[in-house]
Amino acid sequence: MSTAVLNNGVIHVSDQCKACDHCTSICPTGAIQGRLGEKHHIEIRKCINCGQCLINCPFGAIDDFSMVNERIRKALDNPHQFVVVQEAPAVRVALGEEFGLAPGTNVKNKMYAALRKLGFDKVYDTEFAADLTITEEGTELIHRVFNALGVPGFEHAGPLPQFTSCCPAWVKYAEDNYPQILPHISTAKSPQQMFGAVSKTYLAEKLSLDPGTIYSVSVMPCTAKKYECDRPEFIASGYKDVDAVMTTRELAQMIKTAGIDFVNLPDERADQFIGSSTGAATIFGVTGGVMEAALRTAYEVLSGEALGKVDFQAVRGLDPVREAVVEVPVKALGGKTLPVSVCIVTGTRYVAPIIEDVLADRSNYHFIEVMNCPGGCINGGGQPIRRDTY
Numbered sequence: 001m002s003t004a005v006l007n008n009g010v011i012h013v014s015d016q017c018k019a020c021d022h023c024t025s026i027c028p029t030g031a032i033q034g035r036l037g038e039k040h041h042i043e044i045r046k047c048i049n050c051g052q053c054l055i056n057c058p059f060g061a062i063d064d065f066s067m068v069n070e071r072i073r074k075a076l077d078n079p080h081q082f083v084v085v086q087e088a089p090a091v092r093v094a095l096g097e098e099f100g101l102a103p104g105t106n107v108k109n110k111m112y113a114a115l116r117k118l119g120f121d122k123v124y125d126t127e128f129a130a131d132l133t134i135t136e137e138g139t140e141l142i143h144r145v146f147n148a149l150g151v152p153g154f155e156h157a158g159p160l161p162q163f164t165s166c167c168p169a170w171v172k173y174a175e176d177n178y179p180q181i182l183p184h185i186s187t188a189k190s191p192q193q194m195f196g197a198v199s200k201t202y203l204a205e206k207l208s209l210d211p212g213t214i215y216s217v218s219v220m221p222c223t224a225k226k227y228e229c230d231r232p233e234f235i236a237s238g239y240k241d242v243d244a245v246m247t248t249r250e251l252a253q254m255i256k257t258a259g260i261d262f263v264n265l266p267d268e269r270a271d272q273f274i275g276s277s278t279g280a281a282t283i284f285g286v287t288g289g290v291m292e293a294a295l296r297t298a299y300e301v302l303s304g305e306a307l308g309k310v311d312f313q314a315v316r317g318l319d320p321v322r323e324a325v326v327e328v329p330v331k332a333l334g335g336k337t338l339p340v341s342v343c344i345v346t347g348t349r350y351v352a353p354i355i356e357d358v359l360a361d362r363s364n365y366h367f368i369e370v371m372n373c374p375g376g377c378i379n380g381g382g383q384p385i386r387r388d389t390y
């Protein structure tokens with residue numbers, strides 16, 4: 001396993017830096033060092049790899065570590081490797097921008113065709129893996145709530161509130177700055193890592209392949225996912241869950257370099273992994289989406305009732321910190337209603353006071369979603385860059 005990313009960081013400032021100092025106001029962690037008029041650099045120890053500085057640098061002077069040549073192309077060229085690829089929902093609505101299509105155009109069927117032309121053996125979307133994350137996260141929340149209520153059998157569940165775990169930039173921020181909060185973070189893997197683990201276990205079995213020959217690639221809107229895939233703990237099956245990550249921008253570049261006429265590609269469908277998914281992944285890419293999907297799962301399990309009776313509007317929106325209370329009738333408590341208090345944070349720069357409240361036992365929340373990027377993964381550091389705004 002390459003540890004180059006972990007040792008050197010994902011994001012770095014190039015010699016093109018014009019010392020304008022814009023990036024220091026963008027960075028949520030104070031990782032960028034330098035004053036107006038002097039070349040800037042990134043302090044790796046503080047950087048959470050979110051790539052927000054990269055997509056906001058007016059001079060294109062910030063780059064991310066690329067796995068395309070050293071990992072992905074080599075795997076595609078290796079006849080002994082079976083290369084599978086997953087794609088996150090936020091990619092399919094941004095990729096078209098790189099080919100002149102209107103922002104928001106869903107190009108997933110052309111993207112599946114392009115990925116096959118690039119040589120990937122199987123092409124999947126991450127939707128069913130997001131369902132696995134949500135099931136794990138929702139179940140864990142229920143166990144933590146039961147533990148807090150003193151329901152027998154749940155004494156080993158973690159403390160409340162539960163924080164989400166699917167944004168690797170947020171997780172690194174917590175590790176670097178508030179290690180005491182870690183027991184509050186969900187133990188569920190992100191959809192990317194869920195997919196990777198399942199590709200080396202269930203999929204290997206289903207396709208009668210040696211898991212060691214499967215090379216698992218993901219296409220993500222996110223630079224921090226590169227860091228996440230190289231974290232040493234993600235080898236539970238004995239194999240690295242995800243071997244390499246490319247961003248939306250890098251996939252577009254691969255397609256262009258291969259001379260593929262993307263806009264005129266005939267539509268193709270993704271390969272089927274397990275069957276249908278709930279569509280929870282589609283809202284994962286937007287702030288509040290993980291919270292809403294997990295709440296829906298928890299509501300259904302706790303109440304035993306069908307969906308459609310809860311107004312989830314309160315957890316939607318774009319304010320950096322939003323909160324709501326969802327009344328959940330709990331079957332195990334004879335139908336007694338439990339007010340589940342939730343909070344959504346978009347931007348790690350806003351999370352410190354919320355963590356301080358939890359650590360000081362002043363928080364009334366049960367569940368807190370934290371996503372680093374403004375508006376969620378749709379505005380991740382791996383997405384197309386619109387320089388026309390400068």
Ligand code: SF4
Nearest residue numbers: 017018020021023057
């Ligand atoms: S925004 Fe770009 S050009 Fe300006 S200081 Fe930062 S890296 Fe340099």
Ligand code: SF4
Nearest residue numbers: 027047048050051053
């Ligand atoms: S990647 Fe994110 S945390 Fe790292 S320097 Fe850039 S803005 Fe700051």
Ligand code: SF4
Nearest residue numbers: 167222372373377380
């Ligand atoms: S919000 Fe999404 S795109 Fe941004 S760092 Fe987190 S996982 Fe990556």
